[in-house]
Amino acid sequence: MKSYDFLVKLLVDEFGVDAVELVPEASPAGLGLDSLSTMEMVRELEDEFGIKFSTEQVNFSTLGEAAALADELIEAKGL
């Protein structure tokens, strides 16, 4: 869950997304992020938590999915 909170803050503060649009079901494209911006978002997430999305994992379709993947990677790192 901490990665979801990080994503919300990142998208509001750095990407200028309206907070009311930020629900777990929202897609990056639906929030106005193109593929390049989505890559920037993933990179910020990776840097924050010291994780790395695989090429397949970058193909998430919602913010909730991205956060769940990140949480899994964070947990795996801790083991």
Place this chain on the structure above:
Amino acid sequence: MRGRRVFVTGLGFVSPHGEDPAAIFERLFLGESAIRTVRTGTPEMGADVLLASIDFEPGDRIGKADRLLMARAAQLAVVATRNALEDSGLMTRGRGPEEAAVYMGCGLGGAEILQESYRTYSARQSRRVRPTTIPLIMASGPASQVSMSFGIRGPAHTYSIACASSSVAIGEAFRSIRDGYIDVVLAGGAEAMLNDGSVAAWQGLGVLAKEHADGAGASCRPFDLERTGLVLGEGAATLILESEDRAMARGAHLLVEIVGFGASSDAHKLTEPSVDGQERAIRNALEDAGLTAEDVGYINVHATGTPTGDPVEIEAIKRAFGPAAQAVAISSTKSMHGHLVGASGALECGITALALDKRRIPPTANLTVADPACDLDCVPGVGRDAPDLEVALSNSFAFGGSNATLVLRRA
């Protein structure tokens, strides 16, 4: 060569003296310098440097998400172009004329983005560079972002010719309209290379001014005996160029007419200018305009304030103008706004347009004791009224020996 007439119908600045053209001109006319001492770089590696930097805040004029995809130079270009489109009356619900072209000059593109990527690679020992680095560092960023921001669907071209970049962009825009290829061009330039790595590189070149005893604002002194070099600035300027037919049909305000463009190369040295090359650019421009040196009342010169460069331009003007050189007023407004490199030609062309419109000539600030080798009328200190002013030139001469001169006439 005669063709269609070309007018400037809008002007947009993001400059060291601000964004409002009338207010900028007023400050320049009074000889007010925007040069200051700025602390740049990191705490360990930074330095106090004389700069004409801008406290730029795009605010809601560029959305946060869009800013992430624009280097600083592109952001400056977008805001300057927004100002120009609004000034020209060509902005409709945030969009410009889609049939227009964009011709932009830029030297280094996203210099600060490149620095950041190298810092990540070298200092942080990481290959995890921002994924947007490549599209952001390109010199074509300003032109592309202007096209995307305002829905401009004609050609979006970039001219990267060092210090002459945006003069050539305006010159080529003028030719494209005159020769019937296009009716309206958003022409100008942008530069933002005041990141510490780039400034250090300029320091290495040994051409930057030292601080004068009278303060930072007195440090850029073209034609003065105590001149020590140039001061870097940043910013963007966009001119809306339109064919006479298009401008008249919509009842546009005609600020000034562009009547000639001349370009040449020195084929000489990388950083050492040549009288011959500059003289040919001036002659070519006057011939292109069908005018003679006697017609010209003012030259906004390239002169950056370096010991070697300024006398070369004076000599080039003397040779190109002959006896008329003694009668023409010349000034270097770089003494106040610094050297904007890829944006300098557009900013200075805009200032020249305002000088013609107002019939007031801006000065060369900080010129107190003239170098005997710079013995033309260099309008020292403060500006002067010029009730008969009809025609003016704007010179831009670049490293690599590329020279460009624009000829402007009162509308």
